[in-house]
Amino acid sequence: MEASSSSAGPAPQPPPSIPPSSDQAVWADASQLVAAACADLQDGDLVHGENFSLFAAMSALEIMDPKMDSGMERSGYYSIEEAIEDGIAPVPLSLDKTLDIQRTLDVIDHLFSCEATWHKGHTLAQTVFTCIYLVKIERIASHAVLNSFCRILRATCNALISVVSTARTHEEEDLFTMSFGLALKDEGDDKCLSVLNSVEETISRQLRACKSQALSKKKTLEGLESLQDNPALEEDYCRALLCRLRFRKHFHHVVTCMRRPNGRGLDLARKHITSCLTELSLMLKSQEFLKSRSDITLHQGDASCTTASGCCPIGFDVSLNSRLLSPAPPRAVEILAWGDAIRYFEKLLHDLDIICALSLDPVLENVLQFIAQFQKSVPDLVPRAFLQTLLIQDGKLYGRDLICDVISRALSLPDIVGDKEFQTNEFVVQLGQLVFNLLKILCTNTAWQRRKLGKSLQDWSTISIQLELALKREFGETRNVLAHENICMRVSKQLLVWSQEQTYWIASRFLILGFELDLYSPSEYCMVYWYMHVAFIKLIEKMQLRILASNENARRKGKKKKDHSKDSGRDAAFPASCLLLQCYVLLSEGLSMLLAALRNESKSFQLPSIFNSEQERFMQHFDLLQKARIPEGITYYSFKEAAAQAHMADVMKYNFFKEIQKIIPSLKGSFAGDLEKLAEIRQIEQVAEHNRIALNIINHVGAGDPSLRVSFEFTHHPHFAVAVVKRS
């Protein structure tokens, strides 16, 4: 920078917009200072102010550095018009009708791969909208097939953005909804289905004609315009196109049906999902023909083919939109291979089908279980957004059930459903808000979910404490006034126990998700399993209290528990879900004690560090739980003391893994018919069995034997490790 003004002459008057000199400030000519500073600054130097932050430093981009400059020219085109003029996206795609249809199929396939890539976490601008035909859709009005395909694809993209934006579960995945000012719709898109239907009808008539011609050996196809000029290929081209167009049609229907309020379109959506899967398999089947027709010289690498034929598509330019992107270093975009895109959509449709099969059960416990089970298969953003928009609509569960009714049902107090006083109670209103937040959090990706769950623990804990205080204030300290209990007190007590139960459920989930995210190292397993077993014990305790109270309630009413005994295992005192939790307690406790005994007797699974001790690591891992007093009175010393006392003899004596094996048969009976639960029980059984054997071997050899090598693997369950014993 050059300082241009000289210091001679009178000081220039500040422009009228600048405030005049005052007691605090006077205006002075700084030209000389600036000129001197300019001469002082070297290339890359900066004047550092107090407010110059890391964010400011990192926001600086070096132009023409390919690692930083996302707008850096790569293709050589300055505009889409220039690219079109240069002939990279001709319409028709070829004057040779056979080649035209072949190229159209390549464009369709590459768009399909782009769409999957977009879903997997890239921008629309760098994926689907790299297609010049789709961006400049008015150019292909005369190309019926490509026009109908592009229009419905664009409409579907637009609908999906709307679903994901509504769900707002995409905090870390916001690239999905960023459209960078691209034209996501125009008037023609409303008619995309009818346009597609008429094209589909024409081609299917053509296909029928091909078949009958084959039968009658006639030479010409009367009254129909063929797709291309080679009659021998007509039927295969018709089939290849039809399955692709039909996939788009059904997928569009799936999206539309699933967006209907109150889950009214779910049954119909399932039919379209089935159709989509059929068309996907036909698409795969068409690959052989398309490969056989493709020009070998244009082949992409086999593993990374973005088209069925293996040919590079025409009409795409990856760098055209790069100037639209935010001024940040470019993210690497690698378009998924066509085969991977097919697999992505298969999984997507499978996940959507699970959502559509949801029975809209108003029992909160079951809803939470459903989401947790659904998340096990690590669904991508789109299905998670659909699930959330189904669960929460217009501030109600499924857009149907008031959240206070959901809570009163969870309390097993049917008489207060619809009760105005209950509905407007400040605790109930607050808890309702927490439940909604919980449902939303559970639909986010695991990494984000765990962080949010951890933070929400404080809120749950606070409301429990407030409830407890209110209860004491209203009804005194005594706990044994069962005879005089009025309904109000019973509701308050039940609400307290229930909110504590939710708190421990969240705490348990927070802890187990750490395994899924690989946040724990083997030297920390001992304390993690110890904390898990504490949390599970408290969860069972609260669950049992709630059930006892509701049984008591039912007994008072002198009513047979007919309508409310739907939970399996009610013939026993507590439902099977308690028994399943008991298995988790035993597994966590057994693993923690085994690890503690190994630490004590073989000095393994310890990690001394020069800067801190195990206590600090404990504090950090369980900081959020500790701050929220989950549970009360548990500190590092509770763990340290318990762990210090653990010895192999005790682990053998309490044989937790054998205890689990005793529970399993009854659990299997209780959950007969529930395939997901049975699979979980089977996994637990295997972990218990492997660990029981490992324990015996360690005990036999002696934990202190220097040749003994014990490691822990998650081969049978994502959260519960299996001890692997080797001797060197």
Added chain:
Amino acid sequence: MSAAVMPASAPAEGGSSSSGGEEIAYVSYGGEQHLPLVMSLVDEELSEPYSIFTYRYFVYIWPQLTFLAFDAKDGKCVGTVVCKMGEHRGSFRGYIAMLVVLKPYRGRGIATELVTRSIRVMMESGCEEVTLEAEVTNKGALALYGRLGFIRAKRLYRYYLNGVDAFRLKLLFPRPQLGLHPMMVGEERDEQHMDSPYL
């Protein structure tokens, strides 16, 4: 940010160390002459791009937290660590921004030594904790920081430009008030009514 290192056995003490028969000299950031060395090392080894402003931001404000490792034989700069420290949500915390050791020099404890020096300065300057981010696939860096007492506090989804997740690693320094005697918390524990042999 990132790290390009390998697991190593034990950190070496002193201003220089000798392992595998070669001497490594460790130097605190000494001024402008060191900047190009730091920049070229990081640029070469790490996936994330940083502008010169980012480097200056760190080395000008916290030169005492930046260290360089030189091969004493030929004077070549083979590793560097770049850090900062400051207030963060009510606590004073250190942050390790970049840690690089050239490939042929990895596995000799150079990274451990570099980062240990920075962490020591942070601890002496009153930091309560140290944080950093590392790619979930960077086994070498994760092992190194694990040995120094870091825990994996969070996973950050698709944190890096290359689409890879990151772990947020944290090292908490011992605080005096944490040193409660077990006797002082014993009473609270009596309130536990858990039927467990393990409590």
